[in-house]
Amino acid sequence: MAINNNVVKIIYKLLNEILLLLLLAYGALLISDGLIPGFVTSHFSFLKITIAVFIALGATMYLGKTFNFLHADFDKRHSKMVFILIVLSFLLVGNALLKFSLPENLIITFTTSAIFYYFYKTVLGDN
Amino acid sequence: MFDLTREIKIDSNWQKEYKILRAFIYLFFLVGIIYISYTMLFPVRSFDFFFRTVGALKNTIISPRDQEGSLITEGNLTKESELFFDTALTGTFSKAVINIILEDDSSPIENGTFSTRKSFQSLFYPVGEPLGFKEGSLIKNNENYFIISDGKLREFYSLTTAKDMGYDETAFVEVFSEELKFNATGSIVSNSNTYPSGTLFRIAEEYYQLQGEKLHKFVSEQAFLTQYNSKQFIEKDSEFLKSFTIAEDFIGFADGTLLSQGLSGFIVSQGKIMPIDDFSTFESMGFTGSDIIAASGEEIGIYEKTKLFTINHPHPDGTILSDKNIGKFHYISNGTRRELVGPNIIKSYLKKSPIIVEESALETIEQCNVKKRLSFSKKYGCQISIEKMNAILGNDYQFIFKNDSDTRIKKMNITFKKSIRWQNLKLSLSEIKNKIITNYYGDK
Numbered sequence: 045m046a047i048n049n050n051v052v053k054i055i056y057k058l059l060n061e062i063l064l065l066l067l068l069a070y071g072a073l074l075i076s077d078g079l080i081p082g083f084v085t086s087h088f089s090f091l092k093i094t095i096a097v098f099i100a101l102g103a104t105m106y107l108g109k110t111f112n113f114l115h116a117d118f119d120k121r122h123s124k125m126v127f128i129l130i131v132l133s134f135l136l137v138g139n140a141l142l143k144f145s146l147p148e149n150l151i152i153t154f155t156t157s158a159i160f161y162y163f164y165k166t167v168l169g170d171n
Numbered sequence: 172m173f174d175l176t177r178e179i180k181i182d183s184n185w186q187k188e189y190k191i192l193r194a195f196i197y198l199f200f201l202v203g204i205i206y207i208s209y210t211m212l213f214p215v216r217s218f219d220f221f222f223r224t225v226g227a228l229k230n231t232i233i234s235p236r237d238q239e240g241s242l243i244t245e246g247n248l249t250k251e252s253e254l255f256f257d258t259a260l261t262g263t264f265s266k267a268v269i270n271i272i273l274e275d276d277s278s279p280i281e282n283g284t285f286s287t288r289k290s291f292q293s294l295f296y297p298v299g300e301p302l303g304f305k306e307g308s309l310i311k312n313n314e315n316y317f318i319i320s321d322g323k324l325r326e327f328y329s330l331t332t333a334k335d336m337g338y339d340e341t342a343f344v345e346v347f348s349e350e351l352k353f354n355a356t357g358s359i360v361s362n363s364n365t366y367p368s369g370t371l372f373r374i375a376e377e378y379y380q381l382q383g384e385k386l387h388k389f390v391s392e393q394a395f396l397t398q399y400n401s402k403q404f405i406e407k408d409s410e411f412l413k414s415f416t417i418a419e420d421f422i423g424f425a426d427g428t429l430l431s432q433g434l435s436g437f438i439v440s441q442g443k444i445m446p447i448d449d450f451s452t453f454e455s456m457g458f459t460g461s462d463i464i465a466a467s468g469e470e471i472g473i474y475e476k477t478k479l480f481t482i483n484h485p486h487p488d489g490t491i492l493s494d495k496n497i498g499k500f501h502y503i504s505n506g507t508r509r510e511l512v513g514p515n516i517i518k519s520y521l522k523k524s525p526i527i528v529e530e531s532a533l534e535t536i537e538q539c540n541v542k543k544r545l546s547f548s549k550k551y552g553c554q555i556s557i558e559k560m561n562a563i564l565g566n567d568y569q570f571i572f573k574n575d576s577d578t579r580i581k582k583m584n585i586t587f588k589k590s591i592r593w594q595n596l597k598l599s600l601s602e603i604k605n606k607i608i609t610n611y612y613g614d615k
Contacts, residue, residue: 087211142611
């Protein structure tokens, strides 16, 4: 039982590492494709890495729930990672907006900001 | 090293296994980064053709044909024939690896060779007859005054005749005698009441050209100016229109003109308009951004929209090529290159930047001898070094295959590769930098 428990813990910890590395790679590829549209997608399919991320995420969540590894004390509001993700998202969206005209930019920015605010309130809020 | 799941503790006797596995994962990730970087910095481009399915979209090799230009459909190649085909791509590469697979019942390849040269598809066209002055041109030589009418050189009986018809004396361009011989000689214009075909008019701020018995209207002044200059028309009033039948179709822009509407780019040729698929195609074709004309819906609307213009297409009719070394100009027309001999003939057509080419590149040929890949297989191939061709202007590699036996080809594959070298790495990084600059600042 102790052997199995340690094996499961090791697998869970490694899955977390794999998930982080996949997400870092995904982010880097997104940024690269944002800088040079089509440069990454002409060599790689984002679908493959997306599937890999979902598999890793699914496996992590399954193991976490089954063996009670998941913790609910993650501080979403003060997490540096959440802050970094939000900044990165705005940079990626902003980069995509460069080719639009000013009125189009204003409409898209307003709509995107509203969606982000609703997301923040719903997912990251107290309830 | 940081631990993402600090709260989950592993027994101490399992720590070693955990650390080893963790190291493997990071090593695997590092190898992955190196592989991805290698793929992006030393990209490989592969092209195929399957002779059993010649119309399939998976065929990326352009037009396998014989020396007469006839498409080879079943893969049958006699020993007397040569197989020509093209691949269009951008970027710099070190070698082309060519593989050819024969049908099971085909005779083997004997003394087969592949050769390649690089340029634009249009520069590989055969040279046709030199082109004379453009229709409607007004020219003079030694006090003789001419108009190009229905492609022919028609002399005015006298300058007075021309003036009586409304032609502006200053509109006639002095040309060299040698330039006159490229248009066939037509009849003399002696009747000042009968305008020769090709004559240009401006009536109530709109432009027309007489073609046969009908007046054809230019869709806009902008379209007129891509073909002729502002002195070449005769000014008339609206009453003049009653003397002719007005044709239903409009005259548009000069063949080879680049147009834009919103974010879309087009190229005009032979009464049709082709949307350009992306900026990479535009750039690789040698087009210049400053030549793009913003067109209105009405101007675009007179054209029949045809298929997408991609990197696999040759320059369309109306494109003018200019050799950067010897200064020759060629006009693309019906699968041939027709030389524009004489500075005034060139001026009658050239209203925008020509495509810069290198005719000397046609003599730069690299070759390899075909060998069997495996003893009992039907797969043959060889490798050609194309490093020397990187500096040549063009986006097309033309290949020629010859051999001494009758064969039936099933499939061909060409893979362009870059050697792993410091110089190639610098080139790749430079290409990436240029792409980023182009993405944010446009073509300079």
